[in-house]
Amino acid sequence: xxxxxxxxxxxxxxxxxxxxxxxxxxAEELDVFGYFExxxxxxxxxxxxxxxxxxxxxxxxxxxxxxxxFGADFIYNLYFGKKNxxxxxxxxxxxxxxxxxxxxxxxxxxxxxxLYLDNVYVRMSNPRIACTFGKQQISVGTGYFSxxxxxxxxxxxxxxxxxxxGQNGARLDVMLSSRTSFMLLxxxxxxxxxxxxxxxxLKVGLGHFDFVLTGYEFQDHLTDxxxxxxxxxxxxxxxxxxVGELFGLGVWGEGAYNFMESSDNFYEFLIGTDYTFxxxxxxxxxxxxNERGKTRYEDYNINDxxxxxxxxxxxxxxxxxxGMISYPVTDLINLQLLSIFSVTDGxxxxxxxxxxxxxxxxxxxxxxxxxxxxxGKVYNSKLGNGVVIRARxxx
Amino acid sequence: xxxxxxxxxxxxxxxxxxEDVEEKITAEEIIETMTETFNPEESDAVMEMTIITSTNxxxxxxxxxxxxxxGEKSLMKYLEPGRVKGQTVLMLNNADDIWVYFPRTxxxxxxxxHAKKQKVQGSDFSYEDLGSSNEFIDDYNSVLxxxxxxxxxLCYKLELTKKKDGxxxxxxxxxxxxxxxxxxxVISYYYExxxxxxxxxxxxxxxxxxDEIPTPMKMVxxxxxxxxxxxxxxxxxxxxxxxxxxxxxxxxxxK
Numbered sequence: 287x288x289x290x291x292x293x294x295x296x297x298x299x300x301x302x303x304x305x306x307x308x309x310x311x312x313a314e315e316l317d318v319f320g321y322f323e324x325x326x327x328x329x330x331x332x333x334x335x336x337x338x339x340x341x342x343x344x345x346x347x348x349x350x351x352x353x354x355x356f357g358a359d360f361i362y363n364l365y366f367g368k369k370n371x372x373x374x375x376x377x378x379x380x381x382x383x384x385x386x387x388x389x390x391x392x393x394x395x396x397x398x399x400x401l402y403l404d405n406v407y408v409r410m411s412n413p414r415i416a417c418t419f420g421k422q423q424i425s426v427g428t429g430y431f432s433x434x435x436x437x438x439x440x441x442x443x444x445x446x447x448x449x450x451x452g453q454n455g456a457r458l459d460v461m462l463s464s465r466t467s468f469m470l471l472x473x474x475x476x477x478x479x480x481x482x483x484x485x486x487x488l489k490v491g492l493g494h495f496d497f498v499l500t501g502y503e504f505q506d507h508l509t510d511x512x513x514x515x516x517x518x519x520x521x522x523x524x525x526x527x528x529v530g531e532l533f534g535l536g537v538w539g540e541g542a543y544n545f546m547e548s549s550d551n552f553y554e555f556l557i558g559t560d561y562t563f564x565x566x567x568x569x570x571x572x573x574x575x576n577e578r579g580k581t582r583y584e585d586y587n588i589n590d591x592x593x594x595x596x597x598x599x600x601x602x603x604x605x606x607x608x609g610m611i612s613y614p615v616t617d618l619i620n621l622q623l624l625s626i627f628s629v630t631d632g633x634x635x636x637x638x639x640x641x642x643x644x645x646x647x648x649x650x651x652x653x654x655x656x657x658x659x660x661x662g663k664v665y666n667s668k669l670g671n672g673v674v675i676r677a678r679x680x681x
Numbered sequence: 682x683x684x685x686x687x688x689x690x691x692x693x694x695x696x697x698x699x700e701d702v703e704e705k706i707t708a709e710e711i712i713e714t715m716t717e718t719f720n721p722e723e724s725d726a727v728m729e730m731t732i733i734t735s736t737n738x739x740x741x742x743x744x745x746x747x748x749x750x751x752g753e754k755s756l757m758k759y760l761e762p763g764r765v766k767g768q769t770v771l772m773l774n775n776a777d778d779i780w781v782y783f784p785r786t787x788x789x790x791x792x793x794x795h796a797k798k799q800k801v802q803g804s805d806f807s808y809e810d811l812g813s814s815n816e817f818i819d820d821y822n823s824v825l826x827x828x829x830x831x832x833x834x835l836c837y838k839l840e841l842t843k844k845k846d847g848x849x850x851x852x853x854x855x856x857x858x859x860x861x862x863x864x865x866x867v868i869s870y871y872y873e874x875x876x877x878x879x880x881x882x883x884x885x886x887x888x889x890x891x892d893e894i895p896t897p898m899k900m901v902x903x904x905x906x907x908x909x910x911x912x913x914x915x916x917x918x919x920x921x922x923x924x925x926x927x928x929x930x931x932x933x934x935x936k
Contacts, residue, residue, distance in 0.1 A: 317762050321906035411936070413927035449785045461932045469819045489931075496779060498793055529791045536793030562795040562875050564850060617909055618802040643803070646740060647762050680763035 312669065321680045332375075338364040338397065343528060344404070357422075358406040359429035365397040372609070374574035376669055378662040381588050400671070404528030410543025417458040424471065426487065426500065428538040431608035431612040432574050432600055434554035435500050435540045437524035440597035440668070441624050444607065444637050444655055445601065473504070481505040495530030508598050511588045519547040536560040552577040554600070558608075565613075573609040579604035583631035583663050602664050603630030618643045624676040626665065633659025633666060647680040689776040708823035710831045711837050715856075716817055716830040720752040721894050723924050727760070727917040732804045733910045735777050742802055743916065747924055757811070765802065776808055777815065777848075782934040787882040789931055798850050805902040805911040820847035821854065831857035832884070840936060841872075851874040864888055870905075879905045892920040901933055 322468040323342040328335065346359040373393040374382050385393070407420030427433025431443045439450035455473035462468070464488065473483030483504035490497050506521035530536040541555035558572035578585055579601045586602055592598040607627040614620050622639035635657050642650040653674040659666040730742045743761040748754065755772045759765040767784030779792040792799075797809035809816065817823070823840035829838045836857035843849045853876050855869040865885055872878040881904050885897035901912045927933055 319766060321763070382788070393889075411932075412933070416935075423785075423787040427787050427793075447786070461930055464930050465925060494794075530692065531793040534795060536791075536795065538791075547867060560793065560795075563800045566798070566800065568799070614800065614803065616736075617732055617800070618738065618740070626902060637831060643740065643764075647764055649764060666723060678764070 293677070296548040296576070301451050310376040315349075317348040318345065321349075321678050322679045325337045325674065325676040326344070327672060327674050329670045329672040331672075336670075337367040338369070340364065340397070353411055355408065355409040355411070359400065359404050361404045362399075362401045364399050369397040371395045371397075372541075373592075377588070377591055378666070378668060380662060381586070381591060407452075411551075414459075414461045418457040418459075421454050423450065424456065425450065425454070425456075426498075426527075427540050428498075428527045429540055429556040429558060429572060429574070430570060430604075431572050432556055433540060434525070434542040434556055434574075434576070434600070435498075435527060437502065437504065437521075437523065438543040443606075444624070444635060445653070449643075465489075475505060478673060481518075493530070495528055498525075498527040500525035500527070500542075506598075509589070509592050509596060510547070511592055517548065519549065521546055525674060534561070555580070568610075568612040570608075570612075574601070574606040574608065576601045576604060576606075579630065581630060586596075586662065586664075601628075603628040605629035628659075628664040631659065631663040633657070635665040649678045649680075651678070682861060686916060705836075706825075707817075708825040708839050711825065711839060711858055711863065712823050712841070712856075713856050715865060717897065718749070719865070721920045722749075724748045724918065724920050725924065725934070726915055726919075728913055729916050730804055730806075730911060732800070732802070733909060733912045737776070742804075742805070747771050747928055749924050749926070749929060754926075754931055755811075756933065758934075759802075762918045770808070771929060771931070771934050772800075772808065772811075772869055773929065775819070779808060780930075780931065780934065787935070788827075789934065794848065797848075801870045801909050803902040805907075806913070807850065812882075815857075816849060817841060817854075820844055820849035826855075828860065829857065831887070834859045834866050835850075836866055848874075852878065864886065864895055864897055881905060887914075889917050895921055898916045 295559045321344055321570040321571065324342070325340045325342070329336040329338070340366045343362045344359055348570065349356045367661050372390065373395055374385060405421050405423060407418050407422040409416055410416040411417070424438045425436070425437040426438070431446050432441055432584050433439070438453050441450070442448060453473060458470040460468055468489070469487040470486070471483065471485040473485070475481045475483070476508065483502065485500070485502040488499045500523065502523040502525070504521055506519050508509075508517040508519070510517055524545075525540065525542040527538075527540040530538065537559050539555065541553065543551070551672050554576045556572055556574040560570040561566065562568045576599070578599050580590060581604050583603065590599070594602050605628070607624045607629055609627070610622060610624045612620060616647060620641040621650045622641070624637040624639065625634055627634040635655060638654045640652045644650045653676070654672070656671050657665045657667050657669050657672075661668050701822055702820050720831045723831050724747070726746045728744055728746055730744070741761070742759060742765065744757045744759045747756045753773070753775055756769065758769045759767065769782040769794060771782070772778070772779045776797055776907055777794055781791055781792060798807055800806070800807060801811060816843040820843060820846055823839050823841045826838040826840055836859050837857045840856060841854040843852055850873055851870045852873050853871045855865045858864070859866050867885070868883040870883070871878045872880040882900055884901045884903070885899070888895050890896070890916055896915075896918065899912065899914045901910055903910045
């Protein structure tokens with residue numbers, strides 16, 4: 287849908303827009319808002335410089351009639367500069383040597399202009415129950431850089447707060463008391479109950495803590511380059527989350543145990559803490575273990591890299607540390623320093639960030655990324671060091 | 682003639698007794714009355730917050746603010762500008778529990794109490810300044826320093842010193858509370874680590890009676906260290922509401 291039928295998507299969007307524009311005595315006005323986001327990525331890699339430029343337009347619609355809310359947004363992405371890449375160019379020479387020349391085209395990737403409906407949903411609610419149908423944002427987990435319990439979204443640890451694409455599903459939220467609620471989600475795949483996603487989450491607030499239990503069954507995909515196949519198997523996830531406060535520090539954690547139908551079961555967990563000093567300096571630390579990751583960098587293979595890039599596995603190495611320091615230098619400028627450290631192979635990505643609210647509705651965001659590792663390790667310079675300049679104009 | 686003289690003496694006596702009672706009012710009683718006046722049972726307001734930076738740039742935010750149980754529960758939903766529209770902050774237990782909802786990612790994040798020190802949208806108000814209704818009672822010991830004219834109003838002058846086990850982010854406060862209305866006129870906030878260093882100053886003005894409750898319609902927080910200021914004023918306000926507890930929940934944030 288994303289790339290094949292942009293004009294059909296646009297047509298549907300215009301029809302919806304027109305339907306909603308029909309006046310109704312009980313209806314609130316149609317709310318139209320969104321942003322335009324030009325972005326420039328300057329990349330320095332293997333002695334050469336590259337520029338990738340994208341222009342993104344997101345238009346949101348919201349409309350409510352008597353407790354029924356309609357929401358949608360469409361996204362139009364245009365790309366300029368170097369649009370064609372080969373994923374192999376980011377791998378070490380050792381891993382590249384595993385790929386026969388005839389298969390290099392298998393790793394080609396092109397940034398294609400896209401127009402698509404990112405979210406489109408209807409939500410019916412009373413004060414204690416809400417039903418949402420359609421493509422919608424589903425965000426779970428208490429972690430900042432990564433979420434072991436969240437199998438819906440692919441968080442980029444270098445840019446962890448960036449919005450995620452919508453997920454198709456039927457969802458029921460029920461509030462049992464002011465701090466106790468549950469959520470049921472059915473995410474259909476080809477009308478097949480077995481392979482479709484089924485999620486249950488129970489959230490309870492106790493004192494200054496929130497606790498969540500999650501159960502999720504869905505279809506897991508794992509690419510196997512060596513057999514040129516994709517392993518599809520049922521995955522059952524049992525998850526636990528908490529967030530609260532201990533000795534004045536913010537603390538949180540989440541863990542998931544994954545029961546796999548035809549491969550090894552594995553666990554993943556993350557724990558984190560944060561603190562704000564009187565000066566406004568904010569410090570955050572997280573530790574993340576993924577049993578699916580490798581314990582020795584000599585064992586990283588092409589499957590690990592492909593699965594990581596495709597989002598099938600959250601990390602290549604087993605143990606990661608994440609850190610963030612943030613300081614508001616003025617009311618409008620915030621400086622951040624993010625660091626992602628692979629404990630397994632001792633490499634790191636360092637990301638300095640400047641956030642500047644340049645005008646009332648315009649944010650400017652400048653991010654650098656520096657990889658410290660040598661070839662073959664997780665955060666290696668082969669990935670290319672660079673700068674991202676992103677502006678966002680809201681309307 | 683004797684009757685008239687008797688009534689006159691009686692009035693004088695009553696007046697003297699009344700003044701004596703008023704003179705014997707303690708700092709705690711003033712703070713309690715002020716907190717009660719300042720935090721009505723329930724409120725529903727649309728507020729406008731304007732930040733003026735040290736380089737004289739202006740940023741204006743509008744948000745809908747609901748409050749219940751004399752400020753023990755509060756919910757702020759941003760209406761303007763577009764970049765923060767829909768962001769919602771829920772504060773329970775006098776801002777000891779804070780959740781923030783981000784509408785673009787539909788994510789709810791729980792913040793620890795240290796986050797109360799963070800500036801609200803880069804303003805000179807912290808979450809603690811906005812959400813903690815009974816901080817003056819819970820976190821400070823108060824002493825009445827006397828009476829003084831402030832902003833052309835006769836005020837009680839009070840010093841509030843941070844309790845040893847208090848959560849407050851300031852070492853002490855000096856508050857001028859108007860005699861009669863018990864509305865604070867000026868509150869000076871002193872830096873946590875230096876009790877003589879003036880950090881912020883809150884000036885309240887334009888007192889009007891809304892639903893029989895005297896209310897300062899305008900508040901300006903001056904940050905004396907950063908040389909910035911943030912003004913807040915009510916666009917709409919009513920105390921005559923019956924807010925459901927369901928509003929002050931995670932589901933209420935997403936409405």
